[in-house]
Amino acid sequence: MIVLGNWKKGGAVLVLACCLCLPQAFGAAKPAAKAPVSATLLQQGDSAYAAQDYAQAETVYGTVLQQEKSAAVYVKRGNARYAQKRYQEALEDYNQALELSPASWSWYEQRGHAYLALEQWQQAADDYAKAALNSALSPDGFIYKGRALAALGQHQKAAEAYGQAMGLLAGRADLLAARAGELMYLGEWEAALIDYDEALKRQPGQAYWLYNRGNVQRKLGRNEGAMADYNAAVQAEPKLAMAYYQLANMQAAGENVSGAIENYTRAIDAQPEQAMFWHNRGALFLRQQKESEVLADFRKALSLQPEYGLAYYSKALALESLSRKQGGWGQDLLQETIGAYEQYLKYAGDDATRRDWVERRLKELRNS
Numbered sequence: 001m002i003v004l005g006n007w008k009k010g011g012a013v014l015v016l017a018c019c020l021c022l023p024q025a026f027g028a029a030k031p032a033a034k035a036p037v038s039a040t041l042l043q044q045g046d047s048a049y050a051a052q053d054y055a056q057a058e059t060v061y062g063t064v065l066q067q068e069k070s071a072a073v074y075v076k077r078g079n080a081r082y083a084q085k086r087y088q089e090a091l092e093d094y095n096q097a098l099e100l101s102p103a104s105w106s107w108y109e110q111r112g113h114a115y116l117a118l119e120q121w122q123q124a125a126d127d128y129a130k131a132a133l134n135s136a137l138s139p140d141g142f143i144y145k146g147r148a149l150a151a152l153g154q155h156q157k158a159a160e161a162y163g164q165a166m167g168l169l170a171g172r173a174d175l176l177a178a179r180a181g182e183l184m185y186l187g188e189w190e191a192a193l194i195d196y197d198e199a200l201k202r203q204p205g206q207a208y209w210l211y212n213r214g215n216v217q218r219k220l221g222r223n224e225g226a227m228a229d230y231n232a233a234v235q236a237e238p239k240l241a242m243a244y245y246q247l248a249n250m251q252a253a254g255e256n257v258s259g260a261i262e263n264y265t266r267a268i269d270a271q272p273e274q275a276m277f278w279h280n281r282g283a284l285f286l287r288q289q290k291e292s293e294v295l296a297d298f299r300k301a302l303s304l305q306p307e308y309g310l311a312y313y314s315k316a317l318a319l320e321s322l323s324r325k326q327g328g329w330g331q332d333l334l335q336e337t338i339g340a341y342e343q344y345l346k347y348a349g350d351d352a353t354r355r356d357w358v359e360r361r362l363k364e365l366r367n368s
Helices: 039-050 054-067 071-083 087-100 105-117 121-133 139-151 155-168 173-185 189-202 207-219 223-236 241-253 257-270 275-287 291-304 309-326 331-348 352-366
Strands: none
Touching: 039 054, 039 071, 054 071, 071 087, 071 105, 087 105, 105 121, 105 139, 121 139, 139 155, 139 173, 155 173, 173 189, 173 207, 189 207, 207 223, 207 241, 223 241, 241 257, 241 275, 257 275, 275 291, 275 309, 291 309, 309 331, 309 352, 331 352
């Protein structure tokens, strides 16, 4: 799984080419515009933006816009809103700017970032493509082209575009990591590992690159290297939930149940809305026959993802374990178990062997 910041695509925890460069210091818009009504106000807004007082910068730019509609100032206010993660409002400002001055490639790039944050993939790709068309002979043109192709799922062409950019921008670690992400999508694991190795050599300690390299190493069967990368990733970014999750998965596979539970718990603390974290921890509590903890985790997973078929199956097994511990079925417990198996068949009965077993078990329970 390839992680890019906190974005998600299609409900999954990841998936975009890593290292898309989002606006960080866009306070000054490059293209020429009308002379500002108040140079003093604009200077105040720019100073507030530079000081990361984005709310104040937004207010000042808004005052200027009340006096005169300026494309450049719309972009400035859009950047201030973007920095506050108010992406829809930022998008509206970029739209206003491009209506007034449609010839600025850098503004298409910035609007592309807003679309990306709003998970409007096609619109983001279209804007990055426009930026690339207006910068076709520069390294930036290839970078924008790579982003557009990645957003459209054209990973081979995206990797080639990043390679072209690297030919003009030697030494850029972020481009190496971006190409590595595309190579992962293509299943070219050895090539991706080479790029991540070089990127991390040039720019050590990047948590998401370490995490992604860990995934590559795991695919290649290099489990010790994967574990080392996941551990380094959480050292660099203690809230990187997926790195804890992968560590826990590897520990669980190696029968280090207590260590795996600890890392699933860390993943939950970092990202409690992920149902699979709760489910997997519950499965380990089931191994330890801690039925109360098991059921709490499975019920939490199902409250977060009501169509999580495997969690219904796991919950049913936990209820069966509880019935054995209690020495028999109570009516409520029996009905809850039957219901859990039925929900499994409804949402996740694609494993033929397990489905046959569940159907036989349901008949037994209904006749008990």
